Amino acid sequence: MRTLQSQSTDIYTDYVRDWKEKGGKVLGYACVATPVELIEAAGVLPYRIKAFGHPDTELGDAYLARFNCRFCRSCLQLGLDGTYDFLDGLIETNGCDHLRGMFENWQYVKKYEFFHYLKVPHFLREDSLEYFTEEIGLLRQALEERFGAQVTDERIRKAIDAYDEVFARLKRLYALREKVPPAVSGAEVMRLVCTGSSMMAGDFSALLDEVLAEKENAAPLPYKARLMILGSATDEVDLIEDIESTGALIAADALCYGSRSFWRREGESGDPARLLAERYLANLFCPRMFTEYEKRRDYILETAKRAGVDGAIVTYNKFCDLHGVESVSLRMDLEKAGVPVLVLEKDYGSKADTGRIKTRVQAFLERLGK
Amino acid sequence: MYFAGIDVGSLTAQAVVINAKGIVAYKSIGVKPHPVQSARAVVDMLVKEEGIDWSEIRFCVSTGYGREQVQAEGLSQDNVSEISCHGMGASWLVPEVRTVIDIGGQDAKVIRVGKGGELVDFVMNDKCAAGTGRFLEVQARTLGLSLDELGTVSFQAERALELSSRCSIFCETEVLHYLQRGHTKADIAAGVNRAMAERVAALVRRVGLEKEVTMSGGVAKNAAVRAELERMLNVRLIKYDTDSQIVGALGAALMARKMGGGS
Numbered sequence: 007m008r009t010l011q012s013q014s015t016d017i018y019t020d021y022v023r024d025w026k027e028k029g030g031k032v033l034g035y036a037c038v039a040t041p042v043e044l045i046e047a048a049g050v051l052p053y054r055i056k057a058f059g060h061p062d063t064e065l066g067d068a069y070l071a072r073f074n075c076r077f078c079r080s081c082l083q084l085g086l087d088g089t090y091d092f093l094d095g096l097i098e099t100n101g102c103d104h105l106r107g108m109f110e111n112w113q114y115v116k117k118y119e120f121f122h123y124l125k126v127p128h129f130l131r132e133d134s135l136e137y138f139t140e141e142i143g144l145l146r147q148a149l150e151e152r153f154g155a156q157v158t159d160e161r162i163r164k165a166i167d168a169y170d171e172v173f174a175r176l177k178r179l180y181a182l183r184e185k186v187p188p189a190v191s192g193a194e195v196m197r198l199v200c201t202g203s204s205m206m207a208g209d210f211s212a213l214l215d216e217v218l219a220e221k222e223n224a225a226p227l228p229y230k231a232r233l234m235i236l237g238s239a240t241d242e243v244d245l246i247e248d249i250e251s252t253g254a255l256i257a258a259d260a261l262c263y264g265s266r267s268f269w270r271r272e273g274e275s276g277d278p279a280r281l282l283a284e285r286y287l288a289n290l291f292c293p294r295m296f297t298e299y300e301k302r303r304d305y306i307l308e309t310a311k312r313a314g315v316d317g318a319i320v321t322y323n324k325f326c327d328l329h330g331v332e333s334v335s336l337r338m339d340l341e342k343a344g345v346p347v348l349v350l351e352k353d354y355g356s357k358a359d360t361g362r363i364k365t366r367v368q369a370f371l372e373r374l375g376k
Numbered sequence: 377m378y379f380a381g382i383d384v385g386s387l388t389a390q391a392v393v394i395n396a397k398g399i400v401a402y403k404s405i406g407v408k409p410h411p412v413q414s415a416r417a418v419v420d421m422l423v424k425e426e427g428i429d430w431s432e433i434r435f436c437v438s439t440g441y442g443r444e445q446v447q448a449e450g451l452s453q454d455n456v457s458e459i460s461c462h463g464m465g466a467s468w469l470v471p472e473v474r475t476v477i478d479i480g481g482q483d484a485k486v487i488r489v490g491k492g493g494e495l496v497d498f499v500m501n502d503k504c505a506a507g508t509g510r511f512l513e514v515q516a517r518t519l520g521l522s523l524d525e526l527g528t529v530s531f532q533a534e535r536a537l538e539l540s541s542r543c544s545i546f547c548e549t550e551v552l553h554y555l556q557r558g559h560t561k562a563d564i565a566a567g568v569n570r571a572m573a574e575r576v577a578a579l580v581r582r583v584g585l586e587k588e589v590t591m592s593g594g595v596a597k598n599a600a601v602r603a604e605l606e607r608m609l610n611v612r613l614i615k616y617d618t619d620s621q622i623v624g625a626l627g628a629a630l631m632a633r634k635m636g637g638g639s
């Protein structure tokens with residue numbers, strides 16, 4: 007418990023500060039399609055950009071419109087107001103147009119010396135895998151040029167192994183949450199996944215070891231119903247806490263700042279660039295992959311079944327086209343499979359919405375007879 | 377043996393007392409700044425005006441915004457969401473009801489209930505004020521009409537004008553534009569009510585409509601919106617015999633009776 011609660015939701019964590027003070031470089035990225043192994047292999051700290059429930063957007067609004075997702079506007083706000091000045095560069099991806107708008111406006115105002123656009127195909131085919139392999143090669147080259155490190159095949163392999171260690175531990179943590187009764191809450195898990203997304207793999211593994219040691223013998227948590235949460239990118243630990251305060255334990259997730267970021271990372275190629283392309287492109291459970299709805303649906307149904315949930319919350323931020331559209335089919339398919347669904351459209355980080363969110367979750371539990 | 381329900385909404389607060397047979401007394405007031413104050417005030421009034429001895433209440437359930445605080449203050453023994461309570465209350469008043477459309481000042485909900493009034497499914501507006509009483513309020517103000525007039529005047533309309541924006545603020549601009557172009561208030565009001573009904577109908581379609589249907593909450597009192605909804609959904613909206621604003625508190629009282637072993 008102690009180890010877990012000391013994980014702050016600060017943007018500039020002690021870990022990152024320490025890293026910087028020792029002369030380390032930090033690169034910001036947002037989408038899970040960014041091969042962090044490559045960044046680590048260059049000796050640089052990959053930092054997944056978060057807003058951590060800071061809903062202010064007034065600077066961001068000068069560059070993005072009100073109908074851009076507020077998560078993106080909040081991240082841009084923190085970029086513009088200096089909170090993210092510790093970054094040494096940004097890696098843009100074409101996750102969705104809102105994200106691209108965020109990155110390009112950020113770079114337009116702040117002008118990082120290192121700014122790289124990694125183009126991620128929207129389809130999984132042989133030719134798109136080849137294309138992505140080339141793209142990864144270009145990122146590798148850019149990292150070498152800017153940070154002066156030799157990103158050798160061997161270093162990439164080592165980084166891949168280090169991440170596999172992390173994922174194995176995260177899966178053990180998820181198992182603790184999915185068991186009946188659970189030993190870890192959904193909010194705790196999200197806090198940890200977020201913390202780890204701004205640490206080097208080896209250090210995150212060590213932290214996870216401590217947490218696991220604590221949690222493996224922890225007292226089980228009380229709950230009224232076991233739910234799963236899925237949907238768009240959100241790092242809102244508060245949201246999960248609010249939901250869990252109604253007695254709904256989030257026993258499983260298919261979130262971008264959750265299981266989707268690590269659950270399946272596999273590939274078989276011997277060439278490291280190609281291997282990374284496979285590990286990422288072939289295992290991207292996001293509606294940005296236009297033709298792979300069935301794969302995502304199966305992944306979600308599989309998760310719901312494994313965790314034995316009573317229902318699912320499909321959540322997305324207002325104006326999120328990708329997840330907003332997908333929520334319709336997901337709701338129908340989950341219900342067909344016997345999993346009742348609450349669709350929760352929300353504004354990022356809005357404290358004023360807390361009451362309304364809790365009302366809907368409570369009513370959902372009542373609907374489940376809990 | 378008495379049971380009570382307290383519903384503190386965003387604009388009004390209600391308390392209902394029931395016994396094994398039915399409603400014994402009820403009261404409705406405008407809210408105070410804090411939900412607990414509202415709950416206290418409405419209970420005090422019920423005690424004073426209806427001669428209810430509150431110590432005889434065996435079990436009380438709170439609902440609505442602030443339901444948890446009301447319980448934390450010891451005014452109720454449990455809390456249930458307003459969504460379940462509205463469904464329960466409506467189903468007690470009209471046993472055949474399967475769909476309840478509840479449009480309040482800030483929330484719009486469509487609630488599907490089973491035979492015993494149990495919650496089957498629901499949707500609640502999540503976007504903004506579109507489709508809530510607030511939308512009507514904004515447009516009525518722009519037209520210089522009271523909320524009641526907005527409903528009645530539109531029956532004199534020759535044709536309802538098209539209002540295309542989903543957003544209350546943009547819609548206000550459209551209303552102003554029509555006013556400046558010299559259209560009658562009746563035609564514009566009819567357009568406003570129709571736009572409102574369209575939004576509610578869309579919400580209804582999200583959970584699916586099952587007969588019979590009732591409507592509660594403040595907007596239920598706007599006859600033009602009701603008429604438009606009946607036409608769009610091709611149903612008759614059953615009216616309650618009692619005040620449509622106490623449905624939530626009544627539902628809470630029924631829950632209290634169940635939890636307190638009264639039925």
Ligand code: SF4
Nearest residue numbers: 075102104238239326
């Ligand atoms: S929440 Fe939706 S719109 Fe926002 S970044 Fe994610 S996918 Fe894009």
